[in-house]
Amino acid sequence: MRTLLALLLLWTAQCLADQPVLRFSVAESWSMPLVRIEGDQPVEGLLYDLMQAAAQAAGARAEYHVMARLRLEEAMNGGDIDVRCYVSTQWLIDRPKDFIWSIPLIHQRDLLVARAGEAGPGLPEQLPPQAIGTVLGYTYATLQPLLAQNRVHREDSRNQLLALQKLQAGRYRYAVSNQLSLQWFNRQAPAGQQLQALAVLDDQDLGCMVRNDPDIPAQAFLRALVRMKASGEIERLVERYGG
Template sequence: MRRLLAILLLWSSSGLAEQPVLRFSVAESWSMPLMRTEGDVPVDGILFDLIQALAREAGVRPQYHVMARLRLEQAMTAGDIDVRCYVASNWLNERPGEFIWSVPLIHQRDLLVGRAGDGLPGGLAQLPAQPIGTVLGYTYPTLDPMFAQRLLTREDSRNQDLALQKLQASRYRYAVSNQLSLQWFNRQQPREQRLRPLALLEEQDLGCMVRNDPAIPAQQVLRALVRLKQSGEIDRIIERYTQVQGTLSADQ
């Protein structure tokens, strides 16, 4: 019996060793529900579950590289990472030619958010000069011209959750948040303290970029992402983190 167990363990270890290792980038600015890290090791979240599902489907072993968001493009250009997920083409200053886009995986909505009871009289164009809660390294196409003209000023936090915490603590009146993060934040708040979306700023489809290198199974990974999307697995992953106890509208 012991001999059989030893053989099975050896076979299992050999199988894992033969799986190609893929280096996935992780942005330090990610917070739940996108990803939670402990000591630079991802342990939970939508993107963690997505990458784990991708690794199983494609037969690869993920290796996580945590870095500042502003370093991601440099790491791609230098060949330091193999896969970058949760990215849109307009987020890139230059598209590295050696990377291939996946199918769209996640639809993101960026919102201007306020506290319960606050509104947006007159719309964005009528906002008086004031700080807006933002995330370090993120671009906001709708608001960036107003930031450039100093009609509004950025109040950067290192991740989205901190930006929303500051909004709730009245450090500023408005903040920008993606809808997933807003839903996650609100599920932990009493109904009367939930933050509310006031305006849709942008919406776009996000995907992954895979390094086009014969040393890694790029097409295998891209096909695996297609299967995960078509099977509904990615949508099920998102639902696990966005369902809210009680009644809460999709916009909240």
């Protein structure tokens, strides 16, 4: 029995070693429901489940590299990662030439958020001068003209959860949050302390980018994402995490 178990473990280890590796980037600024990071590795969340499932369907082993959001494009251009997910064409300064876009996977809305009972402006440009809670490394196109004119200024947090916690604590009157993170935050918040969305600032379709390299299963990964989208698996993941 012990011999059989040892052979099975050896066979499993060999199979894993034979699998190609896909190196995924994970932004430090992600928080639940997108991902939860422990010991510099993702352990759960919407994006973690999505990347794990797609890699497995492509016959690859997922390897995760946690890094600052501002380093993501540098890592792509330097060949340090193979896949970047949860990304929009609007967010890139220069499109990396060696990467292929997936189909759109998740539709995201960026919202202007306030505490319960807080009155809000009808339009973002009607905001009075003040600090706005934001996430380090993120670009907010709708707010950019106001930031450039110094009509409002950013108060950056390391991730979206911290930005919302500061808002709840009264550090500022308004913050920007993606819709999924706001819904997750409110699901965990005590009654009477839930945050409210005042306006939609931006919305975009997000997908993945994979390195166009014959040494990795790039096309198999892209096909896996198409199957996951067509079967409704991605929508079920979004719903599971509060979407």
